[in-house]
Amino acid sequence: MLHRIWQNLRLARELGLEQTLAYGQYQLGLRLGLTRRALSAALNYPLSNASVQPCWTLPSPVHLSVVAENTEVVESAADAIVAGQIDLFGFEQTPLNLTPPAPLLPALTYGSRVAGQDIKFIWEPARFGWVFTLARAALLTDCLAYAEAFWQYFEQFSRANPPYLGPNWASAQEAALRLGALAFAAQVFENSPASTPERLAALREALVLHARRIPPTLSYARAQNNNHLLTEALSLLLAAAALPDLPEASHWQQTGWRWLCHGLLHQIAPDGTYAQHSTNYHRLMLSVALWAQVALRPLDLTWPGPVRERLAAATRWLLAQLDLDSGQVPNLGHNDGANILPLSSGGYQDYRPVAQASARTFLGQPCLPPGTWDELSLWLGLLPSQSEVERIPLPLELPAVLRLNNEQGWASLRAVCFTSRPAHADQLHVDIWHGGQNIALDAGTYQYNADPPWDNALAGSFIHNTLTVAGRDQMKRVGLFRWSNWAQAAAHRLSPTCLEASHNGYAALGLRHRRQLRSLPGDIWEIEDWVEPLSLDRAGEYQIQLHWLLPDGDLDLSDGQIQIQLPDKTIHLSITADTPLKIQIVRAGEVVIGDPPGHPLRGWVSWHYAEKRPALSVVALTQAAPPIRLLSCFRISCSH
Numbered sequence: 241m242l243h244r245i246w247q248n249l250r251l252a253r254e255l256g257l258e259q260t261l262a263y264g265q266y267q268l269g270l271r272l273g274l275t276r277r278a279l280s281a282a283l284n285y286p287l288s289n290a291s292v293q294p295c296w297t298l299p300s301p302v303h304l305s306v307v308a309e310n311t312e313v314v315e316s317a318a319d320a321i322v323a324g325q326i327d328l329f330g331f332e333q334t335p336l337n338l339t340p341p342a343p344l345l346p347a348l349t350y351g352s353r354v355a356g357q358d359i360k361f362i363w364e365p366a367r368f369g370w371v372f373t374l375a376r377a378a379l380l381t382d383c384l385a386y387a388e389a390f391w392q393y394f395e396q397f398s399r400a401n402p403p404y405l406g407p408n409w410a411s412a413q414e415a416a417l418r419l420g421a422l423a424f425a426a427q428v429f430e431n432s433p434a435s436t437p438e439r440l441a442a443l444r445e446a447l448v449l450h451a452r453r454i455p456p457t458l459s460y461a462r463a464q465n466n467n468h469l470l471t472e473a474l475s476l477l478l479a480a481a482a483l484p485d486l487p488e489a490s491h492w493q494q495t496g497w498r499w500l501c502h503g504l505l506h507q508i509a510p511d512g513t514y515a516q517h518s519t520n521y522h523r524l525m526l527s528v529a530l531w532a533q534v535a536l537r538p539l540d541l542t543w544p545g546p547v548r549e550r551l552a553a554a555t556r557w558l559l560a561q562l563d564l565d566s567g568q569v570p571n572l573g574h575n576d577g578a579n580i581l582p583l584s585s586g587g588y589q590d591y592r593p594v595a596q597a598s599a600r601t602f603l604g605q606p607c608l609p610p611g612t613w614d615e616l617s618l619w620l621g622l623l624p625s626q627s628e629v630e631r632i633p634l635p636l637e638l639p640a641v642l643r644l645n646n647e648q649g650w651a652s653l654r655a656v657c658f659t660s661r662p663a664h665a666d667q668l669h670v671d672i673w674h675g676g677q678n679i680a681l682d683a684g685t686y687q688y689n690a691d692p693p694w695d696n697a698l699a700g701s702f703i704h705n706t707l708t709v710a711g712r713d714q715m716k717r718v719g720l721f722r723w724s725n726w727a728q729a730a731a732h733r734l735s736p737t738c739l740e741a742s743h744n745g746y747a748a749l750g751l752r753h754r755r756q757l758r759s760l761p762g763d764i765w766e767i768e769d770w771v772e773p774l775s776l777d778r779a780g781e782y783q784i785q786l787h788w789l790l791p792d793g794d795l796d797l798s799d800g801q802i803q804i805q806l807p808d809k810t811i812h813l814s815i816t817a818d819t820p821l822k823i824q825i826v827r828a829g830e831v832v833i834g835d836p837p838g839h840p841l842r843g844w845v846s847w848h849y850a851e852k853r854p855a856l857s858v859v860a861l862t863q864a865a866p867p868i869r870l871l872s873c874f875r876i877s878c879s880h
Contacts, residue, residue: 249379263463282452290485296472297621307615309585318377322366322389329577330588331848339400350410358689366408368421375428387432419450451479470528473500508550511640512557515660518573527581555598560641565676567592573663575685577849584615607632644759649674653757655731655741665714667743668755669704681789684846707786750778767875786860812875819864827856
């Protein structure tokens with residue numbers, strides 16, 4: 241009990257007074273029945289017959305056809321939706337099911353699993369993110385089937401999900417994202433013959449009910465101080481812009497604007513780092529800000545100067561992470577499959593649409609040459625102008641992103657001084673990219689809510705491209721998404737070709753981990769690690785494990801050098817140390833080289849939520865008394 245109290249006090253200190261009080265307010269509302277009564281009142285409050293006002297600047301079919309990758313590709317994706325298939329989490333075709341498992345319980349009684357499965361499998365189709373594909377196809381082809389399909393799915397959802405009952409009403413964020421998609425659909429399909437007055441009235445009522453779902457549990461979003469607060473605040477702004485004649489519109493606007501600005505200002509650090517320490521959530525945050533631009537115009541609002549400065553910094557942070565050849569970014573932090581503005585053809589892993597639109601909006605100029613990634617900008621009313629002659633030079637050099645470049649690729653070194661709760665225990669992780677391909681990988685997330693060992697298990701230090709001491713994570717795990725005893729890093733650039741950083745995650749053992757990342761001629765990367773005692777009288781041996789996650793390919797180990805043959809290149813990796821080393825290589829949890837046992841979590845990479853693919857985990861193991869030095873050398877050669 242004393243340990244639990246101490247742990248809670250530590251968490252409260254790390255979260256801060258504002259978040260702790262907001263969470264207390266949320267729990268008090270649940271326990272006293274205040275939240276349930278607020279939802280009941282929202283459900284029984286009379287509905288208005290006010291019409292839905294347009295917010296989006298819809299592109300012309302002519303303009304859209306210029307940037308859409310291929311009309312046939314867009315049409316094919318929309319036809320699949322009409323036939324009842326969607327890309328779940330951006331990668332897997334799955335039936336579009338909007339009917340949750342029975343029985344339907346009051347919304348606030350649901351947890352993270354429903355009927356034995358991750359609730360996100362129920363939530364994702366019900367976000368209505370597939371509406372954006374139907375809208376793109378409808379504008380390009382003028383085909384009536386896409387509007388009719390939307391209405392049929394909307395009616396199916398409405399029948400199967402009565403307001404505030406069932407898992408699709410459990411999270412205010414899910415209602416918020418669905419509200420945004422429905423408001424978008426209301427404008428795109430408004431003039432379709434399929435949009436009867438009865439259907440438009442039902443959609444208007446749904447928007448009102450979705451907006452009313454947000455305020456009763458907004459204290460939970462405030463306590464999280466993450467993407468929940470941003471999306472829920474955004475939805476209130478969108479509802480105010482779409483339904484300005486409602487008596488509640490003024491309150492929605494005031495509340496949404498207050499907490500959206502507050503969230504952006506407090507979640508984005510001055511250097512552009514986002515509070516959730518995730519490239520996927522970073523994109524979501526910028527997407528929220530871009531979507532808010534749609535609502536700001538009819539509401540006659542402009543970003544306060546400090547908020548706009550943070551959004552500009554966040555844009556630069558994303559650009560500094562961008563791989564120009566592929567449009568991808570490091571698989572950093574939590575990756576939950578979110579892509580809330582899929583208005584382009586690049587696919588889930590292509591960050592260029594949001595990067596280009598954010599650069600135009602918050603930096604005043606594009607970052608990329610014209611391409612298919614301009615489609616999102618077009619939908620947002622950001623038409624390319626004749627003055628767009630100069631572009632932001634890429635890649636950027638930022639203190640918040642430790643990155644080195646060479647002729648064929650680049651590498652980054654993860655080193656953060658946390659002021660908001662960490663996502664993964666990944667200090668000093670190194671990513672390496674070559675010719676648009678990720679060579680030294682971040683494993684990603686896979687799933688949040690699954691049977692052990694797959695319950696958000698890829699967040700640990702031993703899965704990342706770093707080293708662990710005595711089998712410990714760099715931080716103490718105290719929940720599915722929570723770390724305590726945050727490991728803090730210090731970093732600096734030694735030269736244009738050398739970065740160095742260290743962290744204090746093993747200070748309790750009297751040790752420090754220090755790492756250098758060096759770029760050498762000939763597509764060579766050197767990573768030198770030191771485990772150093774913090775005092776001269778530190779004694780004793782420690783087990784050190786150095787881990788590298790690499791793409792799966794034909795594998796060979798000879799003369800101490802690991803070779804991985806990929807379709808167009810070969811990865812050469814050697815690991816040396818001042819002490820004896822044992823090398824183990826694991827593919828999909830099974831040992832392929834070295835002594836067993838393997839580890840079920842090693843040898844996997846997850847590029848999309850709920851998807852994992854085999855990869856190669858290279859583990860170098862030594863046991864010695866510090867100081868201990870290890871040197872990893874990557875050489876990448878192209879196949880001809």
